[in-house]
Amino acid sequence: MKILRSFILLITLLFSANTITYATSNAYNLKNNNISKKLNFELINMTDNDxxxxxxxxxxxxxxxxxxxxxxxxxxxxxxxxxxxxxxxxxxxxxxxxxxxxxxxxxxxxxxxxxxxxxxxxxxxxxxxxxxxxxxxxxxxxxxxxxxxxxxxxxxxxxxxxxxxxxxxxxxxxxxxxxxxxxxx
Missing domain, CATH: 1.10.10.2520 (Cell wall hydrolase SleB, domain 1)
Incomplete structure (x- = not known):
């Protein structure tokens, strides 16, 4: 049971890391390729609460x-x-x-x-x-x-x-x- 939980935790961490890398990579590509100003704003400037x-x-x-x-x-x-x-x-x-x-x-x-x-x-x-x-x-x-x-x-x-x-x-x-x-x- 302990091995199964460790395996699930490992898979979850790997999936999370890939998702973060994918999102960061997409934001980087949007910024550099200027594909979509709106999406770029939403992904890059999400902290602009104003x-x-x-x-x-x-x-x-x-x-x-x-x-x-x-x-x-x-x-x-x-x-x-x-x-x-x-x-x-x-x-x-x-x-x-x-x-x-x-x-x-x-x-x-x-x-x-x-x-x-x-x-x-x-x-x-x-x-x-x-x-x-x-x-x-x-x-x-x-x-x-x-x-x-x-x-x-x-x-x-x-x-x-x-x-x-x-x-x-x-x-x-x-x-x-x-x-x-x-x-x-």
Whole structure:
């Protein structure tokens, strides 16, 4: 019986060592061959506890922290209160689209705090407590639901005070609730 237990222990240790070697080897190969940035991140950077969500669009990855999600939910609340749920998702999508666009900063925080980017930041209305619906809209946008056709801009034409928004040439415009979502030429 003692020999059988020793044999099982030996086999278990050998199997564990092979599994660890295989996992380490695969992580090394992924890193060096750049096969998959997402898998590489998951295998190599598993200790990065700050990342709570990953937005993946056309092989572009945005690693989102809890602070990013909270900040996005605040913008969604402040910019789209009274709008339909689809409009809330659309506001969150614009933020993600800007992070992916070379014409904007490459982090959620920098996009949101970019000068004159969001009226609620300018007038202080960002200091709100988002609703669960706002968080759900952010998570739906992170999952890839983008009702805006990859818009980078939005405004409410009936109350906008920015002449740039009204006068600029728009492409792929789409009305959702009271907002118009669009790109520029």
């Amino acid at each position: 990342v709570v969500e990953v937005f993946n669009h056309n092989d572009n990855l945005i690693y989102l922290t809890e602070e990013d999600v909270n900040l996005m939910a605040k913008i969604v609340y402040a910019e789209s209160k009274g709008e339909p749920y689809e409009g809330k998702i659309a506001v969150a999508s614009v933020i993600l689209n800007r992070v992916l666009s070379p014409g904007f900063p490459n982090t959620i925080n920098e996009v949101i705090l970019q000068p004159n980017a969001f009226s609620c930041v300018i007038n202080g209305e960002i200091n709100v407590t988002p609703t669960e619906e706002c968080y759900n809209a952010v998570y739906d946008a992170i999952k890839g639901n983008d009702p805006t056709n990859e818009a980078l801009f939005f405004y409410n034409p009936s109350i906008a005070t920015c002449s740039w928004m009204q006068d600029v040439q728009k492409t792929n415009s789409k009305a959702i609730g009271q907002h118009l979502f669009f790109n520029t030429y």
